[in-house]
Amino acid sequence: LVDSNQYALTVAVAQTGAEVIRLGIVPDEREILKKTISEAIATTDFLLSTGGVSVGDYDYVEDILTELGAEIHIHSVAVKPGKPLTVAKFADTQCIYFGLPGNPVSALVSFWRFVQPALKKLAGVQSAAWGPEFVTARSLQDLHSNGKRETYLWGQLNVGSNGHEFQLARGSHSSGNLINLAGSTGLAVIPLNQTSIAAGELVQVLKISC
Incomplete structure (x- = not known):
């Protein structure tokens, strides 16, 4: 199993101007994980991890966060890819925790949609500039979703003769298809409860860099 998340997210975080401290891979052993998180929240302003925030037998993170005194604000989001998402804050240290999904594409989509704006806001970026950057574009293909979650589809965002x-x-x-995501510059958004956007119709696209 290639540890793509650590390297991809290190670059993504650094691009926001934040200083990155890599903690490496932590095994799915409860006490080791608890010790690592405890030490991290004592020395950092923002803690980011991937995996362990779903409902599997070895997904201990939320229990450990609660034991360490965190208030969990978000457990999951209606987003595809990227449903598992934990957001918590530690009152004693003021450290903010984001737990992202373990799948590589889900982790990056969650980062661009939720973590990047949070880091920009913490860095003092003005309110008009720290949020996700969406543009309206004309889709060149039919886009499809099951409508059950807000769906992000990746591809190229270009400027044509009639706009984006x-x-x-x-x-x-x-x-899990990180290779397919590589080189994409935008994520087209199909809203919740909508199942398609026809070719030629307008779509909201989240600008990204990967």
Whole structure:
């Protein structure tokens, strides 16, 4: 299993201007994980991890956060990819914790949508500039979703003769297909309860860099 998340997120965090301290891979052993989180929240302003925030047998993170005195504000979001998302704050240290999904694409989509704006806000960026940057573009293909979650589809955001255009990336849009995501410059958004956007129609696109 290649540890792509650590390297991809290190670059993404550094691009916001934050100083990155890499803690490496922590095994799915409760006491080791608790010790690592406890030490991290005592020395950092912002703690970011991937994996361990779903409902599997070894997903201990939320229990450990509670034991360490965190107030958990978010457990999951209606977003695809990236449903598992934990957001917590520690009153004693003021450290903010974001727990992202373990799948590589889910982790990056969650970072761009939620973590990047939070880091910018903490850095003091003005309110008009710290939020996600969306543009309206014309889709060059039909876009599809099951409508059960807000869905993000990746591809190329370009400027054509009539404004922005979105070109859907070919191939699988599974949450583990990092190669398919590479080189994308935008995430087209299909809203919750909507199942499609036809070619030629307008779509909101989140600008990204990967």
